Each structure stands twice: as structure tokens, then as C-alpha cells.
Amino acid sequence: MEFLTILYFVYTFIAFYFLMIYVLTYFQNRRHIYETIEPNKIRSLSIVIPCFNEEKNIGKNIEAFLASNYKGLKKLIIVDDCSTDNSYEIIKQYAKKYPRVIALQTPKNTGRAAGAKNFGIKYVKTELIGFSDADSLPNKNAISKMIGVFNDTKVGGVTSRVFVNAPKNYLTRIQAIEFKIIAFTRKLLEFLDAIYVTTGPLSIYRKKAFDQVGDFDINNLTEDIELTWHLVSKGWKVKMSIPAVIRSYVPTTIKTWFHQRIRWNVGGIQTVAKYRKKFFETGMLGIFIMPFFVLSWFLGLTGLVFLTYRLTRFIMMKFLVAKYSVAAQVALVSMEDFSLNPSILFIFGITLFSLGLAYTVVALAHSKESGRIIGHSILDIFIYSFFYLLMYPPLLIVSFYKYLRGYNTW
Amino acid sequence: MLKSKKNVLWEALIVTIVIFLIGIFLGMLIETGNSNKISNLYARSEISLADGTATLQLFEDYNLSCETIIQSNIAFANKVYDEAKLLEEYDASGKLSDSIKLLHKKYDLLRTMLWINNQNFIKICDNYNLVVYLYEYETEDTNKKATQKVFSKILLDIKMENENMILIPIAADQEIISLNLLIEEYDIKQFPAVVINNEKILYNLDDLREEFN
Numbered sequence: 283m284e285f286l287t288i289l290y291f292v293y294t295f296i297a298f299y300f301l302m303i304y305v306l307t308y309f310q311n312r313r314h315i316y317e318t319i320e321p322n323k324i325r326s327l328s329i330v331i332p333c334f335n336e337e338k339n340i341g342k343n344i345e346a347f348l349a350s351n352y353k354g355l356k357k358l359i360i361v362d363d364c365s366t367d368n369s370y371e372i373i374k375q376y377a378k379k380y381p382r383v384i385a386l387q388t389p390k391n392t393g394r395a396a397g398a399k400n401f402g403i404k405y406v407k408t409e410l411i412g413f414s415d416a417d418s419l420p421n422k423n424a425i426s427k428m429i430g431v432f433n434d435t436k437v438g439g440v441t442s443r444v445f446v447n448a449p450k451n452y453l454t455r456i457q458a459i460e461f462k463i464i465a466f467t468r469k470l471l472e473f474l475d476a477i478y479v480t481t482g483p484l485s486i487y488r489k490k491a492f493d494q495v496g497d498f499d500i501n502n503l504t505e506d507i508e509l510t511w512h513l514v515s516k517g518w519k520v521k522m523s524i525p526a527v528i529r530s531y532v533p534t535t536i537k538t539w540f541h542q543r544i545r546w547n548v549g550g551i552q553t554v555a556k557y558r559k560k561f562f563e564t565g566m567l568g569i570f571i572m573p574f575f576v577l578s579w580f581l582g583l584t585g586l587v588f589l590t591y592r593l594t595r596f597i598m599m600k601f602l603v604a605k606y607s608v609a610a611q612v613a614l615v616s617m618e619d620f621s622l623n624p625s626i627l628f629i630f631g632i633t634l635f636s637l638g639l640a641y642t643v644v645a646l647a648h649s650k651e652s653g654r655i656i657g658h659s660i661l662d663i664f665i666y667s668f669f670y671l672l673m674y675p676p677l678l679i680v681s682f683y684k685y686l687r688g689y690n691t692w
Numbered sequence: 693m694l695k696s697k698k699n700v701l702w703e704a705l706i707v708t709i710v711i712f713l714i715g716i717f718l719g720m721l722i723e724t725g726n727s728n729k730i731s732n733l734y735a736r737s738e739i740s741l742a743d744g745t746a747t748l749q750l751f752e753d754y755n756l757s758c759e760t761i762i763q764s765n766i767a768f769a770n771k772v773y774d775e776a777k778l779l780e781e782y783d784a785s786g787k788l789s790d791s792i793k794l795l796h797k798k799y800d801l802l803r804t805m806l807w808i809n810n811q812n813f814i815k816i817c818d819n820y821n822l823v824v825y826l827y828e829y830e831t832e833d834t835n836k837k838a839t840q841k842v843f844s845k846i847l848l849d850i851k852m853e854n855e856n857m858i859l860i861p862i863a864a865d866q867e868i869i870s871l872n873l874l875i876e877e878y879d880i881k882q883f884p885a886v887v888i889n890n891e892k893i894l895y896n897l898d899d900l901r902e903e904f905n
Contacts, residue, residue, distance in 0.1 A: 283788065295712055302704035302711075310700065474700060570701065595834060602838030610897045612845045625785040626719030633715075 286591075287627065293584045294630045296577055301637055304470050308644070311473045315648060318525050319430030326408035327425065327486065328357040332398030334391075336416035337368040339531070343416050344376045344383060352425035354410075359384045361402040364391040369416075395482065396498035396505040403497060412486035413506075418530040419447060420484055427526040428486055438491030438518025439510065440526075441468070441480035447529035452665070453539060457532045459646065459658055459666045465524065466645035472522040475566045478575060479507045480520060484528040491518045502556070503690065504549025511557050514567045524648075540677070547681030548689055550575065579678060586675035639667055719788050726782040727791040733775045734798060740768050741802055744809050751816070758817035762856065765810060769858040772803060773851075776861055796829065796863065803862045804871040810858060814890055821857045823847065824887040826880065829863035836884075842897060843884045850904045 329347060333340050340360070347358050360383065362370040370387055377385035388401045399413055410432065414420070420442070428440045443465040446458035471477050480487075485506065495512040498505040510520055533539035554575060560568045607614050624632075646658060744765065751761055779792070779799060786792040807824050814820045825847055827840045844861070851859045864875060864883050878887060886894045894900050 291712075295708065298711060299704055299708040302707045303700060306700050306704050306707065598834050599838055599841075602835060603841050606838055606842040606897060607845065610842055610846055610901050612842065612849055626715065626722070626788060628785075629719070630715060 289584065290588065290627055293581065293588065294634055297581055297634055301641065304467065304641065307470045307473050315469055316524055318427050318523065319433060321429045322433045324354040325410050325429060325432060326356050327352065327354050327410040327412055328359055328406040328408045329355065329412040329414055330359045330361065330399055330402035330406065331414045331416055332361050332363060332395045332402070333365065333369050333373065333416040334363040334398070335365045335367045335369060337372055339417040340369050341372055341376070342419060343414070346419040347414070348380060348382070349422050350420065350425050351422050352429065354429070355425060356382065356408050357384055358382055359386060359402045359405050361398040362387045363398040364388055392500070394500065396500045396502070400497040400500065406489065409489055410486050411489050411492050412484065413482065414484050415482050415530060418483035418528050420528040424484060424526040424528055425486070428523045431521040431523065432488060434519065436519050437488065437521055438513045439480050439485060439487040440521040440523055441477065442484040442526040442528050443524050444481055444483045445527055445529045446532050451534060453536065454532055454534055455662050456666050456670050459662060460670065462649040463642060463645045466648050469522050469524050474570065475519055476570045476574065477520040477522055478510060478571045480510045482506050483530040484526070501690065502549055502552050503545045504553065507549055508553045508556065511553055511567060511571070514565070514571065515557065515560055517565065543677050544681050544684060547678055548685045551681060551685045582675040582678055642667060716788065723786050723788055723791070726786065727795060730775070730779055730782060730792065730795050734795060734802070737772055737775060737802055740771065741805055741809070744768055744806070761813055762817060762820065765813065766856060766858055769806065769860060772806060773859055773861065775799070797866045797868070800863045800866045800871065801868050803860050804868055804874070807860050807862065807874070808870070811890060820889065821854060822889050823857055823859050825859065825861040825884065826864040826875070826887065827861065827884045828865045830865050839897070840884045843886070843900065846897065846900055847886070
């Protein structure tokens with residue numbers, strides 16, 4: 283058997299294995315996906331919101347949190363990271379009007395959300411501590427739907443489901459699909475105690491657990507991933523509440539989207555590098571989350587290499603055959619060009635892709651954002667599956683390069 | 693609790709292994725089926741070749757007409773050519789076993805023998821139209837592969853226009869001693885190459901087009 287064939291089998295085996303983990307987890311837990319646990323008591327909560335140049339969104343963000351039906355929400359600590367626009371003035375006006383709102387400003391710009399969050403943490407005295415982004419809008423019942431998980435004293439944190447706020451152009455519509463798949467996948471990972479990130483738009487932690495792991499790592503570009511791994515490594519469980527919805531703005535241009543994804547990837551690489559000694563250690567971080575994370579990279583990169591190699595050879599071959607055929611005055615296409623005997627590799631590939639597509643549809647069907655079963659056009663799903671996902675591996679390569687070059691810019 | 697989580701990981705691994713084994717088993721089954729099909733065709737072709745060799749003997753002993761011999765050889769060469777196309781198709785889809793590759797080599801030997809057989813007739817009969825196409829089977833060079841593909845196309849076109857042509861495609865890089873001796877005998881230095889009536893050797897597409905126009 284050729285080396286490439288063996289490599290392809292390894293690739294499809296790992297991809298099938300991951301898919302099977304999701305499929306089995308889904309079938310074993312599908313009745314619990316929307317489950318909400320009723321809190322056994324009201325736990326006091328403070329939400330810390332870092333803000334930098336968000337004068338357009340911060341007001342709506344504060345109002346959305348103030349409208350929350352969760353009675354234990356004691357403080358909204360808004361930390362302005364020395365904005366150059368009118369953000370801090372707006373925050374102060376809200377603080378004057380609502381006693382629950384605390385307006386803070388860092389002594390100097392920290393340059394990243396982690397810095398402002400760490401500044402705000404010092405003012406938190408409640409049993410729970412939550413974090414949000416200044417451009418995110420939680421549903422009225424989002425926090426209430428999350429708190430019940432803390433009945434279990436081993437739970438250190440809970441994350442929410444992020445929906446794209448007002449998707450307008452193609453890029454945001456595709457990201458809306460992506461975010462739903464991510465949320466669904468994260469929920470499935472929760473059943474394995476394998477959530478690897480508590481998202482920035484809204485996550486809540488037990489203060490005791492948070493104090494145990496310390497502040498956010500200011501040197502990490504994805505401080506939320508790093509914090510989650512830290513919690514899991516200390517034995518805390520992390521949960522996900524699908525009914526807790528928060529809407530967030532996403533990049534609307536390719537440039538900002540690219541920049542955001544590079545930051546996410548580099549942050550992921552930084553986190554793997556930081557926790558590398560935990561590989562294969564007992565606990566879900568070592569035996570599942572880290573291998574899963576790294577193997578996902580392997581899958582992405584191997585897939586890209588395969589695709590590029592095959593596609594390049596195919597295109598080159600077709601081009602040369604066409605060129606020589608024209609010169610020799612023979613037909614460009616003949617019946618011999620069509621094979622009705624697909625190889626086993628092709629059949630594996632098609633099966634894998636079809637299962638992946640089915641997974642996408644099931645995940646979207648579980649989102650029920652718009653009340654419709656899928657809620658997205660077939661064209662958008664097609665673009666997401668055939669083109670958007672193909673962007674992941676090249677982004678990863680650029681991210682690795684940037685990581686090695688010491689990239690650490692928010 | 694962790695034990696139950698790990699169970700899903702094991703269960704998924706077992707399901708994946710089962711799916712993979714089923715897939716590979718089915719793949720092997722398909723490839724073995726293809727291989728058996730080609731083997732059966734080969735067995736028949738081998739008989740036809742032996743028949744051809746016997747015919748040559750008869751031709752020399754009983755002075756048979758060239759026309760009869762030519763028609764019989766054309767029919768046999770066409771059959772082998774069609775089988776070669778099928779073999780190429782199965783070969784492209786065969787990934788798990790080397791059985792098709794081995795069959796390819798057997799066919800190349802058979803086609804070499806067919807060439808040798810026809811060499812004798814060409815000396816005896818006039819208006820014999822024998823075209824031997826020698827190509828590289830194992831090459832990874834995209835340019836060469838493309839050139840060979842176009843060679844095949846042109847030769848197929850020519851064959852369609854000349855019903856009396858005997859076209860024998862042979863992979864030249866199969867380490868067949870008799871074929872290597874023939875290649876040396878005709879002083880063929882590169883592939884693809886087209887040997888016309890054992891006299892003329894063409895190496896490029898333009899010459900080939902020109903020759904048959």
C-alpha cells in the first residue's frame with residue numbers, strides 16, 4: 283500500500299472516530315441537550331465587562347444585563363480600558379442612574395480584555411463571578427438558565443450559547459451557522475466533561491474556583507481558553523447551557539475576521555504550549571481535551587495537504603492534457619475520462635463528508651433560533667461546508683507561523 | 693462519572709474500527725472481484741495467444757492466406773486492447789491490494805508475446821498494419837503522464853479510422869526481460885514511443901499526428 287494511502291486511512295480513521303464520539307454522545311444524551319437545572323438557592327453574582335471604544339454598544343449591553351430576570355445579579359462592573367471615545371462617560375451615566383452598575387477605569391490602557399477583566403475582578407465579593415463582552419446582548423433569562431449548574435459543588439464554570447447578532451452580509455451569515463455548530467458541539471462535549479473554552483460573551487464561574495486558578499493570563503491571546511483549561515486541570519467541571527443565549531457582533535469584513543481567527547488560533551497554540559506537560563495525564567484535560575485539540579489540528583493540516591496535493595496534480599494533469607490535446611487536435615474529453623469504478627478512498631471520503639454534512643444539519647436543527655427547523659438557506663450551508671471550513675487549515679498554518687514569530691497582539 | 697465518559701470514547705473507537713473493517717472488507721471484496729474478472733479475461737486471452745502461436749505454425753506449414761491471419765490477429769489485438777482499458781480503470785481504483793498491478797504485468801507480458809508473434813507475420817504478409825505503443829506505467833511525472841494520455845487518445849482515434857490496424861499498448865517499465873530485449877533491439881531510448889510496423893519509431897505528438905494524416 284502506498285504511503286499516501288496509509289496516511290489517508292489514518293486521517294479518515296481519526297475523523298470518523300471524532301464524528302462517532304459526537305454521534306454516540308448525541309444519541310445517549312439528546313433528551314438532556316435543552317435541560318435546565320433549577321438553582322437550589324439564589325447565588326450572588328457580579329458580572330465584569332471590559333470595554334474599549336464601545337460607545338455604540340456599551341449602553342445596550344448594560345441595559346440588557348439590567349433587564350435580566352436573575353435576582354442574584356448584584357453588580358455590573360464595567361471596566362473601561364482607557365477608551366479614546368465616549369465609552370467611559372456613558373458608563374458613568376449608567377452608574378449614576380443604577381446603583382448596581384459600577385464604573386471603573388484602568389490606570390492605563392492594558393491593550394487586551396484580560397487586563398481590564400483582571401482589574402475588575404478585585405471589586406467582586408459575590409459567590410459567583412461572570413464575564414461578558416461590551417458588544418454582547420444576553421437574553422433576559424440567559425443568566426437564570428445558567429446558575430442551576432452550580433448546585434453541583436464540583437462545577438467551577440458555565441458557559442452560554444452565542445448567536446450572531448443581526449447577521450447582514452454573507453460573512454456574518456456564514457458565521458451565524460458556524461456559531462450554532464460550535465455551540466451544539468460544545469454542548470456534546472459537556473456530556474464528556476470536555477468543554478475546552480468558556481466563551482467571552484457570557485461565562486460565569488464559582489468565585490472559589492476562580493480564585494484557585496488566579497486571574498486571566500494576560501499573555502495569552504485567548505484568555506478564556508486558558509482559564510477553562512486551568513479550571514479543568516484543577517479538577518473543576520465546566521458546563522454549557524444551551525438555553526442561555528447571548529447575541530454578539532462578529533467581524534463583518536474578511537480582514538477583521540482573519541485577524542480575529544489568527545488571534546484565536548495563536549491563543550490556542552499558546553495554551554497547548556503552556557499545558558503541554560498535562561498531555562495524557564489523568565483527567566479529561568490530559569486524556570481527551572488536549573489530544574482532541576491537537577488531533578483536530580492534525581486533521582485540518584493533513585486534510586489541507588491532501589486536498590492541495592490532489593487538486594494541484596488534478597489541475598496540472600487536466601491543463602497539460604488539454605494543452606497537448608489542442609496541439610494534437612484530438613478531443614479534449616473522451617469517454618475514457620469518466621471512471622465508474624470509484625476507489626475505496628473516494629467512498630470513505632464521500633461517507634465522511636456526508637456524515638459531516640448530516641452533523642451540520644442536526645446541529646442547526648437543534649438551534650431553533652428562528653423557529654424554523656434549519657433556519658438557514660441551503661446555499662449558506664453549502665458555502666459553509668464547501669468553502670468556509672476549508673479556510674480553517676490555511677489560517678492554522680499562518681497562526682503557527684505567527685506564533686513562532688512571537689505574535690502576541692490583541 | 694469519568695468512567696462513563698471514557699466509555700463513550702471506547703464505544704466510539706469500537707464503532708469506528710467496525711466501520712473501518714467493514715469498509716476495508718468491502719473494498720477488498722470489490723478489488724478481488726475486479727481482479728478475478730481480469731484474471732478470467734486473461735485466461736481467455738492466454739488461450740487466444742496460444743491459438744495465435746499455433747496458427748503461425750499452421751501458416752508456415754500449410755501456407756494459409758495472409759488475409760485470414762490478419763483478420764484473426766486484429767480481432768485478438770482488439771480484444772486485448774479492450775481488456776487493457778478495463779484493466780487501467782480497475783487499476784486506478786485499486787488501492788488496497790497489488791493484485792491488479794501483478795495482472796498488469798502479466799498482461800504486458802502477453803502483449804509482448806503478441807508483438808513477437810506479429811513480428812513474424814509482418815515479415816511474411818504485406819499490408820500489415822502493426823502499431824506498438826510503449827509507455828511508462830510507474831511514472832509520477834505529470835508531464836509524461838499527460839503526454840501519454842494524449843498519445844493514447846490519438847492512437848485510439850487512429851485506430852477508429854483504420855479498422856485494420858493492430859494496436860498493442862505495452863508498459864515498458866515492468867522489468868520484462870523479453871520486452872527489454874526488444875526495446876534494446878529497436879534502440880528505443882525514451883517513452884512514450886510508438887513503433888510502426890517494426891520500422892519507424894516516433895517519440896512526439898507532432899510526428900505521430902503527421903504520420904497518420
